[in-house]
Amino acid sequence: MPGLGITFGRGGATTFQQDLQHSDCILIQGSNMAECHPVGFQWVMEAKARGAKVIHVDPRYTRTSAVADVYAPIRVGTDIAFLGGLIHYVLEHERYFRDYVVQYTNAATLIREGFQDTEDLEGLFSGYQPKDNRYDIHTWQYQGAAGAIPAAGHKELTDEPGAGGGGHDHRVDVHDEHRDETLQHPRCVFQLLKRHFSRYTPKVVSQVCGVDEALFLQVAQTLCDNSNPERTSAFCYAVGWTQHSVGVQYIRTAAILQLLLGNIGRPGGGILALRGHASIQGSTDIPTLYNLLPGYLPMPHAHATTEGLEHYIRNNKSGSGWWSEFPKYAVSLLKAWFGDKATKDNDYLFHHLPRLTGNHSHMQTVADMADGKLQGYFVMGENPAVGSMNGALQRKGLRQLDWLVVRDFTLIETAEFWRTAPEVQSGQVRPEDIQTEVFFFPAAAHTEKDGTFTNTQRLLQWHHKAVEPAGDTRSELHFTYHLGRKLRELYADSTDPKDAPLLDLTWDYPTHGPYAEPSAEAVLKEINGYTVADGKPVDGFTALKDDGSTVCGCWIYSGCFKDGVNQTARRKPGQEQTWVAPEWGWAWPANRRILYNRASADANGKPWSERKRYVWWDAGEKKWTGEDVPDFIADRPPEYRPPEGATGLATIAGNDPFLLQADGKGWLFAPSGMMDGPLPTHYEPMESVVPNPLYAQQCSPTREEWKRKDNPYHRAWGDPRYPYLVTTYRLTEHHTAGGMSRWLSWLSELQPEMFCEISPELAREKGLNNGDWCTIATARGDLECRALVTERIRPLKVKGRRVHQIGLPYHWGVTGRVRGEGANELTAFVADQNVDIQESKAFTADLRVGRMRSGERAAAGAAPPALTVPEVPRDVTPHTDHTEAQEPEGKG
């Protein structure tokens, strides 16, 4: 989550759900929180009962909208304009929290002279390199600072200039002469911000987003009235924001706004990133992501194979701020993986780690698979034939494999793609031509195994096995451990250096029971870390060393097994402890519930107000104290200033609450770490119904495209074949791609069938009645469903034009108790380059009356209807195409 990470220093939610009760205003945008996060939503209702205002901004009126004080409809894909409009309002009406902004953000910092804004360059920033659709970030840097300032929060952007420390040993140079605390200098961040958002006026917001101007102003005023020393506002978002080609910048816009309003690190404030699957936060912390190692340490790159650990550390460590501790975390991780074999003399076996050779994200991997470049694929806990973009291209990939392993509860569509896929049913693909060997393993559910979930607020909670898994069903831990064990046995005699990483691994978890189930607690203990000499668990990451004397599987989780106690299994009832409930589970980092909480006190360490006190400096005890674990160096006084030439943790000043940042400040302006600009800018989605009302640049200049015959795109805007905007979303009764709900009779009965939500106006134009069959089509594929005609979705006026939006749930697939074709038969591969996340929340399509489905798919060879009007460009400077498919002969 680099939107948060780049701005604040860490990629996790800045607050916890229980703290929402203290908010004076809660803005929910990009999430249907009441239906998708109902348990956490109780705290929104608690706040409301205490008098807070709840605002919901969403293209559809949902159960969240129903209990909100203000509901504002919005055109999908335009949230940067909406939030940018709020920033404009805050600056224009001087509603920002001045002391907080001057002290705790980089507002006063001067940017280099060569910097040019989107205002100067038709929607581009200075440094754009059309030859590879990337930015050179040289001109975005702080004036007077040597080289690029390392970004803290998203270390995997190591290919980025400035993501690593680049070997600088000193505090980022933000001397007084390069700051203007009056915020007047034309090149200080504050003035750049003001200029950048100058055109996002209420009128323009209304024209871009289709929201009523008065309603927008009501949102702005409500938010500002509830953000000051006495009051705080919180933001909640989920995938209505992330799944766009500019999704990371949506979150950046919210982060900038919350910094300006002084709402970060304070009770009732913050940004709550509502995460999806039960442990999706856990699977970014200990990542399933291709470019990260545990604890957001970057995966090394292949071009650095000849370079050792020292080079990797030099490249990624920061001279100042908390990331100066990087070597301790890297070495302790290597010790966890390679044990006694890892020594100082052999670089702790750093050369055993896999290396990145390019983009290995999900969509790129599937594209490579479709091109016959992969032999085998493990699918564990995912149903990509339904849940991932361009379902037919997913299945084309699966057809080219030699083998496929699926571990799930039932035979989901991904396991049966060769038999049940729409392109098989339409006759485009014949099962007998597919040679992929599919191995299906039944998986144990969370009730059938021990382990932790890391929830949306970074909280690790232990779950105990309640029942034995039935039959051949086994846990992931069992499968992975025994697969590794058997592979090690097979290679035991090998002297081939390429097998050494496998053989050198520590792979010795104790097992128990009739099926030799590995101990999940032993894994957690390794994640926590311990001292090599005596095997004693460390108390936390501050105890880790870079000399090989400590082991730690994930530094940010260090402390979860403190004192040899499984801290994640603690369940002390709420009434027996404070409202923060520090003894319920364990939150990373260091069991802290609100991050950056030093910012809840002023520069002198005193609470900004009595009503909003949380963490403060105790001058008598000479330490930080309060409701939560202080997010600061415990005994560093507020008046501390780093001496000349300071390095490492000594560079963190007493008024630097964002202590993971190289300069200790919240980043209103991001000099590095973002691929698509230091400030958020409104671009239209890859497929839109209108030209960009703000800039000549139509789409994000750095968007990731896959221009292939099996992934055709529509015209950038105004494609006569596909005149409607579509968004996709969830229903209360189903879960994601359906593996956990479509096979259950109760849930299936509650939501039996795929449908589309359309407005009465669109229904009338089309001659559709509620419950009628209709067909939705894109160049990728088509589906049939029932029309749900409802006022919950309404046409919006965008620059005088009426724009219709169609809402589609995405849960159904072709098997299970209830069936229907999934929304991802329609979507395309297109992504935000920052994180490789797909644009599944905004694209265009056609709506036809009746059952007109062809079942044919572009990824199985069908050609979309010809475009009868000229193409329109997406870029002011021609985009270089690196992804033209070679379309080699498939194997299947």
Ligand SMILES: Nc1nc2c(c(=O)[nH]1)N[C@H]1C(S)=C(S)[C@@H](COP(=O)(O)OP(=O)(O)OC[C@H]3O[C@@H](n4cnc5c(=O)[nH]c(N)nc54)[C@H](O)[C@@H]3O)O[C@H]1N2
């Ligand atoms: N019942 C249930 N709960 C779930 C899930 C489930 O499948 N079922 N899935 C879980 C998972 S994996 C996740 S990630 C979370 C997701 O949680 P949410 O993000 O809350 O869920 P969605 O329904 O995908 O989308 C949220 C809202 O975004 C809106 N939206 C779409 N496009 C835009 C846009 O451009 N701007 C704005 N402002 N809003 C937009 C949609 O109309 C929708 O109401 O839910 C989790 N919880």
Ligand SMILES: Nc1nc2c(c(=O)[nH]1)N[C@H]1C(S)=C(S)[C@@H](COP(=O)(O)OP(=O)(O)OC[C@H]3O[C@@H](n4cnc5c(=O)[nH]c(N)nc54)[C@H](O)[C@@H]3O)O[C@H]1N2
């Ligand atoms: N159009 C569109 N597409 C989307 C989205 C959208 O909003 N719109 N949302 C996206 C989002 S946020 C998400 S998270 C994805 C979800 O997409 P997927 O992850 O592909 O879908 P799920 O159905 O959640 O798949 C999880 C599978 O894991 C299985 N499972 C559960 N527990 C276990 C276990 O312990 N072990 C094993 N081996 N299997 C287990 C379940 O039965 C299920 O089949 O979809 C994405 N796709």
Ligand SMILES: [Mo]
């Ligand atoms: Mo998700």
